[in-house]
Amino acid sequence: MEIRYVNSNHTTEDKYCDCGVYGRNSPVEEVSGIVTLPTGDPRGCGPDPVYNRNFSYLPWIALVKRGNCTFSEKINAAQRQGATGVVVYNVDGSGNSTTQMSHPDADDVVAIMIGNSQGMEIAKLVTNGTQVMMRIAVGSPHGPWMDTYWLYFLSIAFFIVTAASIAYFVFISANRIYSLSMHRRNERKLKSEAKKAIGRLQVRKLKTGDEETTSESHVCAVCIDSYKAGEVVTVLTCDHIFHKACIEPWLLERRTCPMCKCDILKALGVEEETKENLSAESPPDVTVITVTGGEPLYEVPLTDPASPHTERPQHLYDNRAFQGDSEAGRR
Template sequence: MGKKTQQWLLLFLYLTVLVHCSAAMMFWTAFVEISYIRKNETVDRACECGVFGQNSPIEKASGIVTLPMGDPTGCGPNPIYNRTINSPLWIALVKRGNCTFTEKISAASNLGASAVVVYNVDGSGNSTTHMSHPEVEDIVAIMIGNSQGMEVLRLMKNGIDVEMTILVGNPHGPWVDTYWLYFLSIAFFIVTAASIAYFVFISASRLYNLNRHRRAQKRLKSEAKNAIKRLQVRTMKSDDVETMSDSHMCAVCIESYKAGEVVTVLTCDHIFHKACIEPWLLERRTCPMCKCDILKALGVEEEVKEDFPTQSPLEVTVITVTGGDNMYEVPLTDTGSLDPDRHRYDNRAFEGDSEAARG
């Protein structure tokens, strides 16, 4: 396994753990609505006072509130409810404590409850906790505060039937908290604005440089046209040196000169076919052979000069041999001082061969 593969695997594991931790810290609230009839008058109450269990489905549930007979915590191997699977929809209301959440919820679910509401212990007020019941995940389970649970309990002990509806509330956690949402929104806006500004700046800069380059090229071509008009043009004759030897040829088309052809003479005295050199000069403005700039040679000022990277000449070693004298190694970049004792070679070994060659 390569190093990059290991890094990607570690990053994936880190993100997986981060997602699981974020999911574990996140919870959903529940709206709890109760409805009952008292003195021939229907009373409806609602509050966002419930918290869905960690393993509970986040969905709606409703039914008649039912208390366990005997132990209010609904614990024990066989808790008793005055409801069965065949009864209309009902919700078990049990008190926290005496056994695990899984045992309470599982017992009520086995008897046909559509949901389980656990109210907190005495003295806890309206506080709730995020329940964990990993072995029971197919029934809605929420926790409400002790105050809300005792209110429903008193109504039922007075012989009042209470119907309850559980609705999905809002998500809460470190990534969905209001301040976090504000922070993430502002950060996203800043990053987006910075990205757009950078893109606009780069695009505008490129367009500006492109237009500037185009204008410069257009001006240089115009100047090149004026310069070309000032160059000498002549027609080759049969007695010209260029037409009498095949060694003279146009460096652009690599063709020999013939009598009757029209040529252009550059400021550096190099000649080329007129039809070949003019397109070349419009694009490059320099002699193909010696790189002489026709604009500078004719005194035409370039309004825009392009910057080209300059390279320093390579260090080249020149060896000079003169008869039987000694040889010296002289670098071109250091011609100011010459040390006779440095890089000295003895030529005496070649003197005999030189004399024999001269006879």
């Protein structure tokens, strides 16, 4: 957009800026003429607005303010009065920002939008009686970021991507929670099988004179403490002996002998279907943290031979030597 006028010092001033934006439905052509304002309302609305023209033989360009009616109504009203082009300047407080107008009902006349500051400056000159010549020419194209509809498209795309990311996160989280739930469930089943296996182990009470109490070479590998008369011990299928209170929590967590790594589930013939399901269904990246120290985490409902209750369930052993020792002790 280029304007030319004579200032108060009788000097011709030319101003040029690449600041206007052609309307979406406007012909992209060059036009020129004398800038003319509507009388009264600067917005140029209404069916037949009056333009302050003291000439009839020169082409003129209507300068109107945005607001009150559609762009098509402003442009058509000025065209009916004989304008060769229409310049719409933006609303107050918008600075020099512009948008691309949409005027589908007025697509045969050149129409552009300029910023509010630029439009107010030109309108002030015309109001003071200065004759301003304007030329609208095709300048450098604006990028798509100037298009309001393109901004809408980017906003919608952003929300779609955000929603898809949230949905993916929820799916992954739900799948992880389900996998962890299955892992805990199978772990509980496996501990239940371990309890059954522990219930089939030989349990006895040490007496004075037993080899375990007289030799310092016999110590519990779990607590690293020597055996004393009156303590209750558990004999594993591999013939290793441990304190009952020490080995049972260990077996519930690991199910193997602390010394030789013998698997008590296999040694006692306990069904291992739960263990296989655990390996198949557990996620590979699940981390199980074991906290040591403090009170035992598991409570094993086993019968203590030192209990005052006379009724105790009979233990059955796959190892015949354990079975014979148990029967001899009862006799």
